[in-house]
Amino acid sequence: AQSVAQPEDQVNVAEGNPLTVKCTYSVSGNPYLFWYVQYPNRGLQFLLKYITGDNLVKGSYGFEAEFNKSQTSFHLKKPSALVSDSALYFCAVRGSARQLTFGSGTQLTVLP
Amino acid sequence: EAQVTQNPRYLITVTGKKLTVTCSQNMNHEYMSWYRQDPGLGLRQIYYSMNVEVTDKGDVPEGYKVSRKEKRNFPLILESPSPNQTSLYFCASSFSPSDEQFFGPGTRLTVL
Numbered sequence: 001a002q003s004v005a006q007p008e009d010q011v012n013v014a015e016g017n018p019l020t021v022k023c024t025y026s027v028s029g030n031p032y033l034f035w036y037v038q039y040p041n042r043g044l045q046f047l048l049k050y051i052t053g054d055n056l057v058k059g060s061y062g063f064e065a066e067f068n069k070s071q072t073s074f075h076l077k078k079p080s081a082l083v084s085d086s087a088l089y090f091c092a093v094r095g096s097a098r099q100l101t102f103g104s105g106t107q108l109t110v111l112p
Numbered sequence: 113e114a115q116v117t118q119n120p121r122y123l124i125t126v127t128g129k130k131l132t133v134t135c136s137q138n139m140n141h142e143y144m145s146w147y148r149q150d151p152g153l154g155l156r157q158i159y160y161s162m163n164v165e166v167t168d169k170g171d172v173p174e175g176y177k178v179s180r181k182e183k184r185n186f187p188l189i190l191e192s193p194s195p196n197q198t199s200l201y202f203c204a205s206s207f208s209p210s211d212e213q214f215f216g217p218g219t220r221l222t223v224l
Contacts, residue, residue, distance in 0.1 A: 009152075032210045043202060043215040044155075051210060090154060098162060098209045099170055100145065104154035 002027040002095045006103035013081045014111050021076040021106045027095025033074040034092040035065055038105075044090065050074060061085070081110045114139050116216035118203050124222045125193060133188045133219050135203030143206045144186040145170070145213070146178065148199040155202065160209070161186055193223040 003026045013019045025031060035047040048059025055067045065076045074091060091103040116137045125131055137144065145160040147170075157170030161180040175197055177189040186205075190197060200220050204213040 006154075034212075036213075036215075043217050044204075044213075045215075046212040049212065092155075094209050098143075098160065098168065100157055100160075100209055100213070101171070102147070102155040102157075104152060 002093055002097065002099070002101050004091050004093050004101050004103035006089075006091055006106045008106050009104070010107045010109070012109045012111060015083050016080050019078050019081045019085070019108065019110070021089050021091075021108060023074045023076065023091030023103060024072050025074065025091070025093040026072060027093055029096030031072075031074075032094040033065070033067065034094075034100075035059065035063070035074075035076050036090045036092065036102075038088040038090065040087070047076070047089075083110045083112050086110045114214070116203055116205055116214050118201075118216040118219050120219060121217060122220050124224065126224050127194055128192050131190050131193060131221075133190075133201060133203075133221070135186045135188065135216060136184050137186075137203075137205040137214070138184065139205060139214065140183065141205035141207055141214070142183070143208050143211075143213075144180065145204045146176070146186070146188045147202045147204065148172065148197075149202060149218075150199050158188070158201075193221075195223050197221065198223050 005024045033050040036044045038044045050057045050067045058064045146158040147155040156172045159178040161167045203216040206213040
């Protein structure tokens with residue numbers, strides 16, 4: 001069975017500082033990895049995905065994620081956080097199955 | 113406008129009273145999914161569909177049914193709702209499970 005772990009329920013960072021939201025996964029076969037963001041009282045929005053190729057993936061709103069096969073990780077990063085980045089972030093994975101599995105989510109708070 | 117619509121957006125019902133939540137997409141997507149979102153558990157896939165008349169169980173299918181008679185529609189049916197199905201439900205669609213998913217606005221269901 002495939003799984004996703006987001007080890008931090010909450011991440012706090014000061015505006016202007018770099019941010020990292022962690023994600024590790026377990027799947028059969030090659031992983032397809034995704035990050036989604038959920039703003040308060042809104043649906044989920046796609047940020048970025050990794051299928052193959054460069055380990056550093058760039059996405060929307062200045063976010064990027066680094067795929068690390070040996071550590072089975074796909075951490076989300078941004079060089080300089082904005083207060084407007086405060087939201088709930090979900091990592092998701094698909095392996096050889098057609099199912100998508102999401103993590104439990106990480107609440108990011110950017111402090112002014 | 114490309115979108116996924118869900119109805120109703122809010123629903124309060126009683127135990128055992130059958131209900132249907134509709135989902136429709138206008139992007140000609142083949143892959144559609146239903147998720148439930150619960151605090152601390154993230155999003156969990158209930159059912160997914162690869163195409164018309166092709167549906168499969170996700171991680172938490174018990175107590176739910178789906179159908180895919182038309183490509184654009186993917187209703188979620190609770191034949192005998194119970195209080196543990198109180199949750200926030202999202203429908204999503206994409207061209208394939210490897211592609212960006214587009215999410216509906218969510219349906220907040222309360223079963224008394």
